[in-house]
Amino acid sequence: MNGPVVVGVDGSESALTAVEVAAREARLRGVGLHVVHAFIWPTMHVSLGPSPSGPREGGLRNAAERMLADGVARARETEPGVEVTGDLVTGEPLSVLEAQSRDASLVVVGSRGMGGFIGLLVGSTAVHLAAHGRCPVLVVRGDARASGPVVVAVDGSPESDAAVGFAFAEASARGAELVAVHAWNTWTERGDDDPGHPQNLVDGLDRIRAGEERLLAEALAGWQDRHPDVTVHRRLVERRIRQALIAETENAQLIVMGARGRGGFTGLLLGSVSQALLHHAHCPVAVVRGDRP
Structure with missing residues (x-):
């Protein structure tokens, strides 16, 4: 537009x-x-x-x-x-x-x-x-820097896809690198050492990790073809999504989020991760809704 x-x-x-x-x-x-x-x-x-x-x-x-x-x-x-x-x-x-x-x-x-x-x-x-x-x-919010990468949160949802497109356009216009972050261990409200933690109950973690890597690659592929000038760094992290993204904002010039992610509840207009970034990010935060990229 x-x-x-x-x-x-x-x-x-x-x-x-x-x-x-x-x-x-x-x-x-x-x-x-x-x-x-x-x-x-x-x-x-x-x-x-x-x-x-x-x-x-x-x-x-x-x-x-x-x-x-x-x-x-x-x-x-x-x-x-x-x-x-x-x-x-x-x-x-x-x-x-x-x-x-x-x-x-x-x-x-x-x-x-x-x-x-x-x-x-x-x-x-x-x-x-x-x-x-x-x-x-x-x-x-935070530091409005003119340097550093653009960071985008990727989870495979329609909201995330709109955010990825916005982030590629921002990185291209700013002449910045793009860091695409996908935190696949999003269930970790319980500690990793908890015997009831899902990670300790699931076999084949390598298979799960491979699937998450594929999700990240597929989410970026089409947009990367449209913006060949943008250097992309993929980061697949096994930690709580909020912590991972807030840490990425320490040196970023912008972080881009979908309004809601894959785990969002129907009718909830702004997800908990988006709200956490709005409150705690160290750089400006762009929130993109999937119905209007």
Whole structure:
């Protein structure tokens, strides 16, 4: 899809960092950048203008317009060649950004905004948008590096296939290597030394491992043909998927996840692994839904 990159701003430093990332994403895609501020106060039926006894530049609407202008200015400073537009949209942030995602190629948000509580690692808007957005959602957290590989989680599900395609395109545009991680030992909520652990009850682990290697190879094959410029490193790991992926983010510039994986429950919009990455990854996290790669 050739829609713009959309980024939400709220005056926080997290949002301005997201603007910088979004501007670079727009340049890589060759599309425009649309900066949006969700102006919720009109729905509260409160006064939006300056106080009669206060400065003329006061008031909620003026403050919102300054937030938007700051975001647009930061975007233009970051990527002067990108066409940047801004919009003050009445509504609460999740509804506004979900609506914007319908025509966007990517929505970018910060991990926490002005409303974030101390100690909360990722804001509710970021989590909900990752689950409900109509296009891929990039949550900017950790270190927004310009170097390092793109990492993608692979499990053979439709959501994973969409994420793999997105990750290949990102690696190609960034000139980065791609690390494809498949953790096949996903049942390990019990320790490996537990006699009841499934690994200790199954014969032929070599056969199982070979099957998982085949799953990883098949998940990458078609996409690798489309992006021959991307160097791919396959990593088949026998450990808990959350731990494996979080460890990979320490040196990555981006990690890409499907919204839900092979073990997801019907009706659950965002899987537990995706949520864990949104809370604990050391780099930005892209969440891709299988119904709209």
